[in-house]
Amino acid sequence: MERKDADVCEIYYVNEAHVQSARQVLSPDREILSLAEIFRTLGDPTRVKVLQALSVEELCVCDLAKLLGISESATSHQLRVLRNQKLVRFRKEGKMAFYSLDDAHIDSLMKEALRHVREGADQYRGTERVRESAG
Amino acid sequence: MERKDADVCEIYYVNEAHVQSARQVLSPDREILSLAEIFRTLGDPTRVKVLQALSVEELCVCDLAKLLGISESATSHQLRVLRNQKLVRFRKEGKMAFYSLDDAHIDSLMKEALRHVREGADQYRGTERVRESAG
DNA sequence: TTAACGTATGAGCAGTTGTGCATATTATCG
C-alpha cells in the first residue's frame, strides 16, 4: 500500500499529504471509468451531431445518415454506441427505427461544453477570469 | 447541396424536412469539432483523475504520478494534453512544476456527468418512461 | 413464397491513443 516515497520529490512528507488529500476527492474507480466512458462517447464529432440533431425531434437512421453525410451502416454503428451508453433510445415503426434522446443530463452537458467552447473561441483567458464581462 | 433523396426512405419529402430542421440546430462544424475535442480530452480515466485531483489544490508531476499509479513520463504526457486544451496550467517553482485547473466550466461538466453516472448506477431510467410494462 | 427496403452486425483496415523507455532540458547543489 504505502511505499517509501523518499525518492519522490525532495519534500516527500508534504508530497504524501498532498497525495492523500487528493486521493480523498477522487471518485471510486468504477465512477471514474463511467465518467471517462461517457465523455469518450461524447468525444466524437459524429456522435455530437447525432445528439444535437436528436435534441429537436426523433429521427430515423437514414435521416441521420443523410444529415451526417456518412453511410447508414456507420450511422447504425454509432447509434449502437449511443444506445449502449443509454444516451438514445429507439422505437420501431415498420421497418424504420426512430431514435430519440434518452437522457436529460446529456443536453446540459453539451450546452455547458458549448459555453466553454464559445468563450474560449473569442476571448479566452482574460487574466484569471476576473469578471469576464461584468459591468 | 440538395441531392436527390428519392432513394432515401420511402417518405422522402418528410425526410427532407426532418433533415433540414435538424440541420438548423447543428452547431457549425468548428464548434462540433471543439466540442468533441473537449469531451475526448475528458474521456480518459487518467485525465479525469488528474482533473478531480487538481480541483482541490495544485499538485506537482510526481505527486500526480504517484496518485495515478503511472510513470511520471506518462503523467507529463497527459498533462501536456490537458495543457494544450487549456484545462490546466502550471507554474514553475525551482525544478518543480505545479499544475492547477485552468477552467471553471470543466468542474461543472464533471459534476454534471457525475450526477448522470450516479443516477444511472442506482436507479436509471425513472424519469421518462415510467410504466414500460403497462399495456 | 420472392423481392425490396430499412436497419443491424461482423470483419477488416487505416488512423489514433496511452503508456513506457530512453533521452533531452532545466534548475539546484557542491
Next chain:
DNA sequence: CGATAATATGCACAACTGCTCATACGTTAA
C-alpha cells in the same frame, strides 16, 4: 565545471476507434 533531481519529449508498440464493405435480420408489398 559536473552530478543529481524534476520534468518534458521523441519513439515504438499494443490497444482502441470509426469507417466501409459484405451480409444478415425483420418488415412490407406483390
